[in-house]
Amino acid sequence: MFKWISYFILLFFICISCSNESVNEYVPTPSPLEIPPFFQDNILAPVIPTNNPQTVEGIALGKKLFFDPILSADNTQACADCHAPENAFSDADRFSDGIDGFFGNRNSMPLFNLAWNYDEKFFWDGRSFGIEHQAFQPVIDPLEMHNTWVQVEQKLQQHIEYPNLFEQAFGTSTIDSTLVTKAIAQFERTLISSNSKFDKHLLNEATLTPEELNGFNIFMDETKGDCFHCHGSDKNPLWTDNMFHNNGLDATFTDLGLGKITGDPADNGKFKSPSLRNLAFTAPYMHDGRFATLDDVISHYSEGLQNSPTIDPLMKKVAQGGVQLSAQDKADLKTFLLSLSDFEFINNPAFSNQ
């Protein structure tokens, strides 16, 4: 009997020894995203990788890195140079010039509400999965910052402040590219835009003009704008489906877009639907910035469509060039679209270099 009791006691201690050991491990300060109530009520939760939770220290580090030209090979270019806060983190130039004076062939994408890109496909052609992965690319792109990650890591490691900031954000002062992109991604996830006039209208805090209301109806009318199938509605504050479409820009393609990434000819000429938020700040428009004004964009859908094998079936009356909106409808649609612009977002000091 004594032996059996001994066995039980032994087993008991073995079980107890399995519990988590408490070690004084450094934990940065959690800083969960502040999800706007309208987002909370109407769409799915944002995507936050479990291996990169939002923290006060991580966000602050990411912001510093975002505005710091140290990431570029010659210390002349920061992320913010082509993703400027006043342009809703886009570039007013059609194509951005890199440190060597070379230009890419796509317009810089605006940055906001990125955590709600549920499929996590980033860039106009969706070639990067996840914000962290996206952030790897501009640093080493010869047309952009033209650096190497080894060099970036060395410069940051030798910097007077960064090792300590990484220590605070991630519990290690040993800097590597993964932690750099994690910090930048944390900052980018905080770039939430939810305070446009139209947002306030939905919360009964602002009144739309008759022109803006008519423009919204044109947007939602399948026989007129029919914008909602790809750009969402008053129930989806993202104003994009984050999917890829050929919207009839060209009859033949010089840039295959998604098709170059997937290798599927059925994807040729497809690019991601951009959000229609903040259009007041994000000109020029389309993946290649070909349209300088919103009037040009609306005219394209109204009478400028080009047929091609992969044009989206939702592009209607292609033979006539589009849905032939009246001048008044075009003007009203434009006023509605501009009501989606969020001046508080571009003026938010938390998002500016200060």
Next chain:
Amino acid sequence: MRNIFPILVFSFITLLSCGSDNDDEVSQANVTFNFDHNWDASPVTNSNFNTIQYTNANGEELSITKLRYLISNITFQKSDGETFVLDGYNLVDVTNNTNLSFTPTTTIPTGTYSKVLFTFGFNNDANYNNNYPDLNSATWNVPSILGGGYHYMQLEGKFIDNTTTETGYAYHAIRALDNSGATQEFQDTFFEVDLGEVTITHNATFEIDMNIAEWFKNPNTWDLNVLNNMLMPNFNAQVMMSQNGQNVFSLNTVNQ
């Protein structure tokens, strides 16, 4: 060695006791619904999309570029009228190969059911009285000026029109609304699909077929040259879609 033997026996019995209980299996069953698609018996998956290879009842050659649809209100009905309505709805997305299989969280008692039903789309209560963040996120809404609520189906593709031009079509099913008069006139276009009598003895998997060709066939021979786009505000087109949908679904097998 003699001391180790009782420990081994004890450990073995302890481990055995961790097995899951199967006591309830005889009375409650999980049901799974798999959705398969064909064009007049020729299987269709997203790998068949984007190529003009089908011919509809009106003789138009066409392709499919997108297909997603909503089913809801799965109901098991006994001959005495007792019903079991399973929670949830499912947005079948053939384009992205997602939600082709749906297992409601609710279980049902084993036994014989005279009817197994589901709703194509949403009934009016579900369509208007709830807000669905997952469907909103999937841009599945219907604009208020077109009646509000949610889409029932989006079937899109290209067809060769009567000028031999490749033209897009967007066969979108919603609740029919006539906006032409002084007051809005609605007509219900969701419909119940009856899979017939089924005896559930264990966890069961229903293999449900959708014959996509039927959307263009019976009783209305669909002329894509006339009805190819802007169909959501087209009251008559919505009613015709609902009529043609009656023969679209069928039960292939129940595996259990």
